[in-house]
Amino acid sequence: AQSVTQLGSHVSVSEGALVLLRCNYSSSVPPYLFWYVQYPNQGLQLLLKYTSAATLVKGINGFEAEFKKSETSFHLTKPSAHMSDAAEYFCAVSPGKSDKLIFGTGTRLQVFP
C-alpha cells in the first residue's frame, strides 16, 4: 500500500528564511508525488508534481522539490519565505493509473515578519 508521512505538523520561519517541508513516501511501485497548498477556507492548489521525469521539480510561487529514491523523500523547499506563503501544505502520492491521491496529514507553515 502507498502512503506518505509529513514530518512536523507545524513549521515556523521568518520572512526571507528558507522553507523546508518534509515528506517521505512508501510505495511498492514508482510513485507519482505531489505537493498541494491550501489557504484558509479554500480548496487545494497544485504546487508541483513528480511523474518520473526530472528528479528536481520546480513549481509555482518559487517552490521546488527533489525526488530522492534512496531516501524515499520528496521534500518541499523555497529559498526565501514570504508572508503570503502561510498556509497548509499537503504531500500526496498516487498509484498513477487511477488518479486517486493519498494525502499526508499536512504541515501548517507560519511566516513571521
Add this chain to the structure above:
Amino acid sequence: ETGVTQSPTHLIKTRGQQVTLRCSSQSGHNTVSWYQQALGQGPQFIFQYYREEENGRGNFPPRFSGLQFPNYSSELNVNALELDDSALYLCASSLSGTRSYEQYFGPGTRLTVT
C-alpha cells in the same frame, strides 16, 4: 477555462438526514474524484467517477454514494448522516488517459452535522 465549482458552500444538517453535494468539473475533464477532509486532517479519498461509472472507492460505507452525469458533473450523496460526517468535502476533476496525473480541486462544501 472554467475551474471546478461546488455547491453549496456551506450546509448544516441534522443527524440521520440525507445530503446531496454537487460538483461541476473543469472544462474538458472527464473524471471526478471526491474527498473528505476532517478538521485538521488531510483529504481522504471517497470515490472516483469516470464516464459515469464508479472507478475506485476508498474506505467509506455504502451510505456514501455518487453519480456522474453525461456532462461530467457529479453528485455526492450521503444518507443517514452521522456527527463524524462533519467535514469539508472536496471535489477534484482530471482528464484520464493523458498522463498528466493532475487533479484540480474545487473550493469545497463545508458540511456540519448536528
